[in-house]
Amino acid sequence: MANGAELTLDPLRLVARSSLRSLDHVGRFSFLVVDLFRGLPEWRIWVSRTLEQAVAVGYGSLFIVLLVAGFAGAVTSLQTGYQFTGTLPLYYAGAVISESMILELGPVLTALILAGRIGARYAAELGTMRVTEQIDALESLGRSPVSHLLLPRVIAGLLVVPALTMFANAMGIVVGYMVAKGSLGLTYADFEYGARYFFRPLDLWYSLIKSYCFAGAVTLIPCYIGFNTQQGAEGVGRSTTTAVVSASVAILVLDALTTKLLLGVK
Amino acid sequence: MIELLNVSKRFVDNVVLDGVSLTVSEGETVALLGPSGVGKSVTLKTINGLLRPDSGDVIVDGLHVPRLKRKELSQLRAKIGYVFQYGALFDSMTVHENIRLGITDETCYADDTYCENRVQEGLRLVNLALDVAGKYPAELSGGMKKRVGIARAIAGKPKYLLYDEPTSGLDPVNADVIDGLVERLQDELGVTSVVVSHDVRGSFRVADRVALLWQAKIRAVGTAEEILASQDPAVQQFLERDLEMAVIRESGGGVRGGGADGHHV
Numbered sequence: 001m002a003n004g005a006e007l008t009l010d011p012l013r014l015v016a017r018s019s020l021r022s023l024d025h026v027g028r029f030s031f032l033v034v035d036l037f038r039g040l041p042e043w044r045i046w047v048s049r050t051l052e053q054a055v056a057v058g059y060g061s062l063f064i065v066l067l068v069a070g071f072a073g074a075v076t077s078l079q080t081g082y083q084f085t086g087t088l089p090l091y092y093a094g095a096v097i098s099e100s101m102i103l104e105l106g107p108v109l110t111a112l113i114l115a116g117r118i119g120a121r122y123a124a125e126l127g128t129m130r131v132t133e134q135i136d137a138l139e140s141l142g143r144s145p146v147s148h149l150l151l152p153r154v155i156a157g158l159l160v161v162p163a164l165t166m167f168a169n170a171m172g173i174v175v176g177y178m179v180a181k182g183s184l185g186l187t188y189a190d191f192e193y194g195a196r197y198f199f200r201p202l203d204l205w206y207s208l209i210k211s212y213c214f215a216g217a218v219t220l221i222p223c224y225i226g227f228n229t230q231q232g233a234e235g236v237g238r239s240t241t242t243a244v245v246s247a248s249v250a251i252l253v254l255d256a257l258t259t260k261l262l263l264g265v266k
Numbered sequence: 267m268i269e270l271l272n273v274s275k276r277f278v279d280n281v282v283l284d285g286v287s288l289t290v291s292e293g294e295t296v297a298l299l300g301p302s303g304v305g306k307s308v309t310l311k312t313i314n315g316l317l318r319p320d321s322g323d324v325i326v327d328g329l330h331v332p333r334l335k336r337k338e339l340s341q342l343r344a345k346i347g348y349v350f351q352y353g354a355l356f357d358s359m360t361v362h363e364n365i366r367l368g369i370t371d372e373t374c375y376a377d378d379t380y381c382e383n384r385v386q387e388g389l390r391l392v393n394l395a396l397d398v399a400g401k402y403p404a405e406l407s408g409g410m411k412k413r414v415g416i417a418r419a420i421a422g423k424p425k426y427l428l429y430d431e432p433t434s435g436l437d438p439v440n441a442d443v444i445d446g447l448v449e450r451l452q453d454e455l456g457v458t459s460v461v462v463s464h465d466v467r468g469s470f471r472v473a474d475r476v477a478l479l480w481q482a483k484i485r486a487v488g489t490a491e492e493i494l495a496s497q498d499p500a501v502q503q504f505l506e507r508d509l510e511m512a513v514i515r516e517s518g519g520g521v522r523g524g525g526a527d528g529h530h531v
Contacts, residue, residue, distance in 0.1 A: 133354035136316050140350075141422070142343035142370050 029224050032146075036154060039147040046151040053156035057118045058164065064117065065110050065164045066171045072105045073097060073172030077179040090186050094194025097176035102207045106169035108255055111214035114161055115247040119222035122153050123243030126226030127236040135227070150223050157219030158212065165211035202262075210258045217250035267292055268313060268426065268458060273322035275308055282308045284482035285322070295452050295459040297473035299466060301504065304479050306462040307351065310428050313460065314346045315339045326426065344370035347419030347457075351431040353411035355403040361414050362399040365389070368421030388417035391454070392447060409440040416447065420455065427451070429461040433468050441468060448472045466505055478504060 039046065080093045126149060129135050135145050173195075180186040222243035229239040268290040275283040282305040290296045298306050311317040312324050315331045324331040329342055347368070355364050365385045369375045374384070389396055392413040403411055412432060419427060432448060433441035445468045452459060452472065463469045469476055470490040477487040478501055486493055486501045493501060 129356075132352065132357075133350050134356055136311075137348070137350055137354035137356070137418075138367075139316060140314055140343055140346070140348035141368060141418075142340040143367070144340070 028228065029220075032150070032224050032227070033220065035146045036151055039144060039151050042144065042147040042151075045144075045147040046155065049148070049152035050155045050159075053152045054159050057114075057121065057156060058160035061114060061117050061160070061164060062167070065113055065168050068109050068113055069101070069106060069168035069171040070175040072109055073101055073174070073176030074179040076100050076105065076172070077176040078183060081180065081184040085184070090184060091190040091194035091197070093180050093184060093186055094177070094191035095198035096194075097180065097191075098173050098195040099198055099203065101169050101172035101176065102203050104255075106172055107165050107207050107210045107214060108251065110165045110168045111161065111211065111218055111251045112248055114157075114164065114214075114218045115222075115251060116244055118157055118160075118218055119243045119247040120240050122219065122222040123226035123229075123240045124236060126150075126153075126223060127229030127239040130227065130229045131232050131235060145227070150227065153223055154219045158215045161215035161218055162208055162211040165207065165214075169207060206258070206262050209262060210255070213254045213258055214251050217247050217254060221247045221250055267325075267327070268460065269323075269325040270309070270312070271323045271325070273309070273312055273319045273324060275305070275312065275317065275319050281482050283312075283319070286479070286482075286484050287322075288477055288484055288487065290458055290460055292458055293456055294475065295448075295461060295473045297461045297463055297469035297476045298479055299463060299469050299476055299504070300479035302464060305482055306464075306479055307430050309479065310348075310430050310460060310462050313426075313428060314343055314348055344422060345424055346426045346428060347422065347424035349412070349415050349419045349427070349429045349432055351434060353403065353415040355411055355414055355418070357403050359402075360399065361389075361401050361403070361406070364403070364414060365399075365418045365421050368418035370422035384421055385417075388421050391420065391451065392417045393443070409436055409443065412436070412444055413447065416444075416451070420451065423455075425457060427455075427457045427459040429459065429463075431462055431464070433463065433465055441465065445471050480504070 076097050077093065080096045084090070084092055084096075126135070129149070135149070138145050138148055177186070177188070177191050180191065181188070225239050225243040225246065229235045231238075268288075270286055270288045273283050273286045274281070286305075286309060288296070288298075288309075298309060300306050308317055312319050313326060313331070315324075315334065318332050326342060327345060329338070331339070331342070334342060355361075356367065359367070362385050365388050366375070366381045368388075369381060369384055374380050385399060386396060389398060394410065394413055394417070398406070398410065398414070403414070406414065416429075416432070429448060433444050436444065448459070448461060449472045451457070461469060461472055470493075473490070475487060475489055476493050478485045478493065480500045486496050486498055488496070494505065496502065
């Protein structure tokens with residue numbers, strides 16, 4: 001704030017400063033990822049904590065993930081009926097619902113929900129531990145914050161996010177079918193025919209790979225931001241919102257990238 | 267032995283330490299005095315490697331701290347107990363788990379019986395009841411948190427103890443209790459200690475020597491008598507302000523090693 005005049009009047013300096021800041025973040029984030037790999041041999045420390053974290057974030061997020069996936073399946077089903085009735089065979093609805101859930105809605109909606117739930121939780125927890133010197137205390141005891149705090153959270157996320165994504169896919173498809181049956185009069189045989197007709201095994205792999213990429217964004221970014229929190233309670237609040245926003249943006253960018261790379265869309 | 271050699275540290279444009287040199291001999295307790303925000307805690311954090319100095323060297327137990335690799339630093343830290351200003355207790359753990367985490371030897375840490383005994387011993391040394399072990403930090407008062415912080419710091423049987431403002435934020439009675447505790451631990455454990463404080467009276471009570479950190483530099487070092495006899499205007503200004511407060515709070519209290527007991531108040 002002391003340099004407010006410089007910040008507003010010199011665009012070149014602004015660009016240079018934000019570039020340097022971005023490079024600083026990229027460098028520190030890379031070091032954090034390297035540290036995580038270096039912490040893997042200390043499995044005695046992180047395994048039990050990982051299980052605790054996985055239960056806490058996985059079980060705690062199951063209800064909201066299933067709820068959102070169910071509504072996504074229902075709305076997809078209704079909109080498919082609205083657009084296709086009278087123009088395309090009804091079994092197409094089975095394909096649209098199942099493919100939409102597996103390829104896009106299941107992974108992306110789950111990741112966005114978890115960016116809010118897990119991302120905010122991780123950033124706030126680690127940020128509070130940073131500003132109350134708990135992380136310094138851990139280091140001063142000769143213990144690694146990476147294997148005690150970061151690895152359990154990241155690995156728990158990598159276990160939980162893909163699993164929740166698969167549950168979301170299933171929930172969305174089931175609810176989508178039930179709504180299509182009720183509102184469009186779609187039979188199970190038609191639904192199954194449509195779903196099978198357009199299904200390729202790659203779709204499921206794509207969904208899974210995508211969810212792993214999203215899991216990385218949902219865990220690593222909030223952990224990095226929370227771990228580097230500064231300036232007390234205000235800093236924790238800032239870290240939490242920054243973590244959720246950054247993870248959400250990263251999910252959308254990764255969504256576009258994985259679609260382009262994995263599905264080979266030109 | 268702890269040696270700070272010409273240590274400098276700045277945060278952006280703010281010079282916190284400017285060529286600070288200080289030696290703490292084996293078994294000695296040195297109090298690092300100074301006004302708030304003068305860099306006392308930064309000095310302490312450079313000793314155990316939580317902060318790396320911009321220039322200069324820090325030597326602890328014969329090891330050059332800024333040059334240590336990660337594993338070597340962890341091994342050194344296992345010999346240094348650190349008492350944080352606000353306790354820095356892990357709030358998701360009980361007092362027992364907090365103190366146990368202070369046992370830095372992994373073989374001992376894995377031994378439940380050893381840990382149980384060590385936790386009980388720690389609680390006894392800091393005058394806390396055994397039933398405190400099952401409580402969470404949120405259930406403790408400020409003074410109790412500080413004492414648990416001290417118990418955690420000594421659980422690993424450290425060779426060095428660093429105290430960051432052990433009495434700040436406490437009422438005079440509790441501050442006296444903590445000062446007495448620091449003094450007693452010093453006598454019972456014989457560790458080399460650095461006590462960061464802005465409480466002159468408490469520092470004179472617990473320390474063999476006192477160093478005054480003033481405007482990023484060590485302004486004076488000596489025994490309590492030498493500091494009290496200093497003609498340096500900055501030293502006098504700092505002492506007068508703080509000792510007046512001490513007179514207001516209460517009279518009495520001694521100076522470690524005798525001699526000046528009562529003269530300064």
